[in-house]
Amino acid sequence: MKILITGADGFIGSHLTEELVRQGYDVKAFVYYNSFNSWGWLDTSPESIKKELEVFAGDIRDPHGVKEAMKGCDVVLHLASLIAIPYSYHSPDTYVDTNIKGTLNVLQAARELDIQKVVHTSTSEVYGTAQYVPIDENHPLQGQSPYSASKIGADQMAIAFYRSFETPVAIIRPFNTYGPRQSARAVIPTIITQIASGKRKIKLGSLHPTRDFNYIKDTVNGFISVMTHGESIGEVINIGSNFEVSIGETAKLIAEIMGVDIEIETDDVRIRPKKSEVERLWADNSKAKALLGWEPKYGGKEGFKRGLKETIEWFTDERNLSRYKADVYNI
Helix, strand or coil: CEEEEECCCCHHHHHHHHHHHHCCCEEEEEEECCCCCCCHHHHHCCHHHHCCCEEEEECCCCHHHHHHHHCCCCEEEECCCCCCHHHHHHCHHHHHHHHHHHHHHHHHHHHHHCCCEEEEECCHHHHCCCCCCCECCCCCCCCCCHHHHHHHHHHHHHHHHHHHHCCCEEEEEECEEECCCCCCCCHHHHHHHHHHCCCCEEEECCCCCEECEEEHHHHHHHHHHHHHCHHHCCCEEEECCCCCEEHHHHHHHHHHHHCCCCEEEECHHHCCCHHHCCCECCECCHHHHHHHCCCCCCCHHHHHHHHHHHHHHHHCCHHHHCCCCCCCCCC
């Protein structure tokens, strides 16, 4: 089976690409074209992985390039998107083009090329602040940021193609994934990189919101489960740990694991507009368990600690830490 992964150069995409190559799949990696000939995080992959890859440099916003990339593929794992919430306040137009139009390009090409399956990547942010917990797939959708609104639009486009044209689409909805290679715009790398750089006064935004953090290995396994199970077509499936923890408590856990005492300083620039902040996320993952047989290996508080330890170990390696700008707020 030949698999195209869009967004293969990103945090989740690179881990997923590597794992599928290890499992023996024929993988084509769609990376964002740039003049540096960079493959993003795939540049750091082992040579044994890179030599097995077919790399296609393009732009998800270009329908012709997307269709060309998809030719000859059986399955498309669509991860390419803009995901930074603060940047979506700054440049919402780019989120519509990339997330909605980019998804439309994949779906239209899949329909024309008779692709066997498209796995479209959603996000827990589409739920907004929990109206009830744990959050199942029937929870109302709330666009509390331009980012989440664009992902709701992309999700609905995917569902519409399934219902209108029987395009074989499955929607995976990961909750807050963390782990090695994650951007410093995310809270866990922000905390780790500041501490690893010698800071003891840590700048953060709001501390009270809760999240359901999902370790990268569990998210990758979730993608593979959705891809390989025929029952996932036409379905929306949460991938989450079913463990809720606040940002403040997360910071304390990280400091404890790293063996330091920290003081948290609220940085106003990191605080979302009041009505835009998602106050609470907590995943109901029972559908993934029942339909796919998937469940997190890093679930609960102890699993979260194990995932944090592996993440900290990666970030505190000087070769990795040097890639990050701990002194700069990354939107």
